[in-house]
Amino acid sequence: MAERSTGATTGAAGRVPAADRPDMVRNVVLVGHSGAGKTTLIEALLAETGVIQRIGRVEDGTTVCDFDEVEVRQQRSVNLCAAPTMHNNIKINFLDTPGYADFVGDLRAGLRAADAALFVISAVEGVDGLTRMLWEECALVDMPRAVVVTKIDHQRANFDEVLTSCQDAFGDGVAPLYLPVNGTGLLGLLSQRFFDHAGGTCVERDPDPGQREIIEQYRGDLIEGIIQESEDESLMDRYLSGEEIDSKVLIDDLEKAVARGSFHPVLAAAPGVGMREILEIVTQGFPSPLEHPLPAVTTIDGRPVATLSADPDGPLVAEIVKTTSDPYVGRISLVRVFSGTLTPDMTVHVSGHGLAERGHEDHDLDERVGVLSSPLGKTQRPVAKCVAGDICAVAKLSRAETGDTLSEKDQPLLMTAWTMPEPLLPVAIQAKSKADEDKLSQALARLVAEDPTLRLENNAETHQLVLWCMGEAHADVLLDRLAKRHGVEVEKVDLRVPLRETFGGRAQAMGRNVKQTGGHGQYAICHIEVEPLPSGSGLEFVDKIVGGVVPRQFIPSVEKGVRAQMERGVLAGYPVVDIRVTLYDGKAHSVDSSDMAFQIAGQLALKEAAARVQALLLEPVDEVSVLVSDEFVGAVMSDLSSRRGRVLGTEPVGSASSGGGANGRTLVRAEVPELEITRYAIDLRSMSHGTGSFTRSFLRYEPLPAHLAEKVAAASQ
Incomplete structure (x- = not known):
């Protein structure tokens, strides 16, 4: 890996050809906190390689990740997007990810599609809790990483402080390759050269005495770090004995350590500064698709298949990592090909993806591929093929969704899905008008197809349409897309929690349904006793009729009426649970008694029993596990207590996945x-500065406190 290169770039035309071989591809995801400068860095890299003529604009006047109208209005990235370029005859697919915790689903999709990551950190804001969380996301999938410190030209930039924070947070293996000078120059620690960009072009020269001292201050630690990762065990002894290690040997070991993910070089960047150095790390240090293991693949019925590799001639296995909807083009699928070769107009099998509980239907069908293109903002440049290891956009896959696998129609396969975060923010919505209601179902289906982190729920108990989102920003983006992209206006409504009702004690009551209106009347009288049962018991119906006072054929009718009234509730309109109803007496008429008459009598009896004894409202109680940094534990425990919660205990959680950081x-x-x-x-998220996470699961129902129950009952009236 030379520290400077004049390798081939894309050229002024800005067109990136399709790759012919997997070893000539690098798939790189940019990860970092919102505002760290990921999108700007991609634009600077594209400008450096000639894909765009200036930062922020592609040929059609849009920005690099301009396909989403929400991003244009809010000026923030909320989607995974791809931007290809060329350097040293190697095709690089840069993947830009959102820097918000709400959009971790897109981050994980980017990690799935990539083989290495550029971790972007601002020289002004530095490392925070969310940055650490994102680093751990990368570590969990063993993603090779390099760190790029951006905004080194800012007046408040502090590279040394950020470097120390990175080393403290991320552990061993984090070391600088270059040091910034005045925001316009770089000191190469291995080459011991100074690259000056102050005049607008790079001028390479020997460092002055002061700069040489700075190099010596950092160079020894860098070399020792590289040697520690070397497979040559004699290298450390030679270095400690005073031997000058050849820079080519160091660079070769550096490249291998970066590709393995055991060494994380730190680079510095600003517009026009550091771009070549980043491109060299990407093309020579990061692994190609041939070096990165493929996710597990099975047959449709779950049987394992032989290990696949990034072979263009192998069986087709590709995955949709992002789906977007265009009002004019339709669905556009961003696809990573892991094995085989994808071509336009071929018929593929679509399979996936096990998220039916979130409103995403499972797929097992054939679809015809449309045009393949190289994506860049809204610009789609057609390509003739997409080989194993490459990424392309596919049009006209009308049924396929994010996370689905594309394979040969005669050899259908399924890739193991990446882990999707659980959406935990419920947002109840309703259409603003009848016209909106007519279009809502189709619009929501498109949103679900695009976003596997979204869960759509039609709650049968509360009769509400609920979007389960990752957070408030996620919810706002979804509602914005409904309005602007799909023309459907909705409004948020108060979420109803499904409560339950039960009896607080024993009660006896009579249900009397006697009506004589001429002709065939109604006659049914039943006496019941109701008593509460332990939680989870449901309904226990006991028949204690003797002497035939209620004919045998009408006893099930009474039970049916009781069950119907339990569904409607006896206090506030919520289902009644956990009671024993004993039918012990009654009366019938030889002509006017009927099944329906005794059903109504059973309903009336239960309502009368509820009026004679205290009826209780029950609320669902969840088991909640909250994972937070130690500094926020006190605040979290206090907050849970204020929510009528019972803290059961705490336990420390190791941070090995973070790479050894504290x-x-x-x-x-x-x-x-x-x-x-x-x-x-x-x-x-507010309490933990964006770093906390939690899980929840239903535990049981418990009585609602009296003062809250009174409010609920009053509201229901």
Whole structure:
């Protein structure tokens, strides 16, 4: 890996050809906190290689990731997007990811599509809790990483402080290759040369005495770090004995360590500064698709298949990592090909993806591929093929969704899905007008196809349409897309939590349904006793009729009426649970008694029993596990208590996945009423500065406190 290169770039035309071989491809995802400068860095790299003529604009006047109208209006990245370029005859697919915790689904999709990551950190803002969380996301999938410190030309930039923070947070293997000078120059630690960009072009020269001292201050640690990762065990002894190690040997070992993911070089960048150095790391240090293991692949019925590789002549296995909808073109699928070769107009099998509980239907069907293109913003440049290891955009896959596998129609396969985060913020919505209601179902289906982190729920109990989102920003983006992209106006409504009702004690009551209106009347009288049962018991119906006072054929009718009234509730309109109903007496008429008459009598009896004894409202209680940094544990526990929660305990959680950094975290376990945590995803993010996460699962129902029950009952009236 030479520290400077004049390798071939794309050229002024800005067109990036399709790759012919996997070893000539690099797939690189940019990861970092929002505002760190990921999108600007991609634009600067594209400008450096000639794909665009100036930062921020492609040929059609749009920006690099300009396909989403939300991003244009809000001036922030909320989508995974791809931008290809060429350097040293190697095709590089840069993948830009959102820097918000709400869009971690797109981040994980980017990690799935990439073989290495550029971790982008601002020289002004530095490392925070969310940055550490994103680093751990990369570490969990063993993603090779290099760190790029951006904004080194800012007046408040502090490269040394950020470097120290990175080494503290990310652990061993983090070391600089270049040091910034005044925001316009770079000191190469291996080459011991100074690259001056102050005049607008790069001028290479020997460092002055002061700069040489700075190089010596950092160079020894860098060389030792590289040698520690070397497979040549004699190298350290030679270095410690005073031997000058050849720079080519160091560079070769550096490249291997970066590709393995055991060494994370730190580079510095500003517009026009550091771009060549980043491109060299990408093309020579990062692994090609041939060096990065493929996700597990099975047959449709789950049987394992022989290990595949990035072979253009192998069986086709590709995955849709992002789906977008264009009002004029339709669905556009961003596809990573892992094996085989994808060509236009071929018929592929679409299979996936096991998220039916989120409203995403499973797929097992054939579809015809449309045009293949190289994506860049809204510009789609057609390509003739997409070989194993490459990424392309595919048009007209009308049924396929994010996460689906594309394979040969005669040899259908399925890739193991990447882990999707659980959406934990419920947002209840309703259409603003009848016209909106008519279009809502189709618009929501398109949103679900695009976003596997979204869960769509039609709650049968509360009769509400609920979008389960990752957070408030995620919800806002979804509602914005409904309005602007699909022309459907909706409004948020108060979320109803499904409560339950039960009896607080024993009660006896009579249900009397006697009506004589001429002709065939109604006659049914039943006496019941109701008593509460332990939680989870449901309904226990007991028949104690003797002497035939209620004919045998009408006893099931009474039970049916009781069950119907239990569904409608006896206090506030919520289902009644956990009671024993004993039918012990009654009366019938030889002509006017009927099945329906005794059903109504059973309903009336249950309502009368509820009026004679205290009826209770029950609320769902969830088991909640909250993972936060140690510094936020006190605030989280206090907050859970204020939500009527019961903290069960805490336990420390190791941070080995972070690469050895000192990121102490604690798992807090508690039981919390569901009414109190409908917006907990937002509140926890605020309390933990965006770093906390939690899971929840239904535990049981418990009586709602009297003062809250009175409010609910009054509102239902």
